Amino acid sequence: MIEAKGVCLEYPDGTKAIKNIELSVKPGELVYITGPSGSGKTSLLKLFMGEEYPTAGSLRVLGQHISRGQASRIRGLRRMIGPVFQDFRLIKGRTALENVMLGMRFLDIPSGCIRDSAGNALKKVGLEQKMLSLVEHLSWGECQRVAIARAVSREPVLIIADEPTGNLDKDNALNILELLKSFRNDNKAIIITTHATHLIEDERYAVHIRMDNGNMLKERSGEA
Secondary structure, X not given: OEEEEEEEEEOOOOOEXXXXXXXEEOOOOEXXXXXXXXXXXXXXXXXXXXXXXXXXXXXXXXXXXXXXXXXXXXXXXXXXXXXXXXXXXXXXXXXXXXXXXXXXXXXXXXXXHHHHHHHHHHHHOOOHHHOOOEHHHOOHHHHHHHHHHHHHOOOOOEEEEEOOOOOOOHHHHHHHHHHHHOOOEOOEEEEEEEOOHHHOOOOOOOEEEEEEOOEEEEEEEOOO
């Protein structure tokens, strides 16, 4: 699903965000990327989603080469990725259902099916009773679930979640991680960044990558 060979990312101001990353993510894998703020976790996810391009090395995501010359194809690639953003990117003044529907508007889904697909996604995340609630009336955890519903509504083959446990207490954070993990199957991989390493200490069936200052310090495969 993802093949990175010697990938580097340097921003125009000279900041070296990612340094010589070697990584392989296979279908069905659960991958945690941990590390302190500024370690390169979010920059790595931006590369995976085609929001940034490697300044060195080779990166392929879902078979698509990530480079500036492939911008038009990368837009199509994003339809197969379900992103859960750290800041949610929900639209105030709209309901939970409307936010999920808006997230589907650029996909090849018949307009008559969008409402049903959005509703089903909200049911999967436990928000069946909050579909018509304005997002500003929802709790932080509920907004996180709307963001997850928006990601899974497109039936992606790769889910990428950036710090989905931020600003949540331990119980709610663990619930969100379990929810995300529930969408994993043999054909769908899930990548989660978090600085809360204590939440995944006992995670056995996962790949754990630690980032620091743009470097990948270790990669540990979980038990099969």
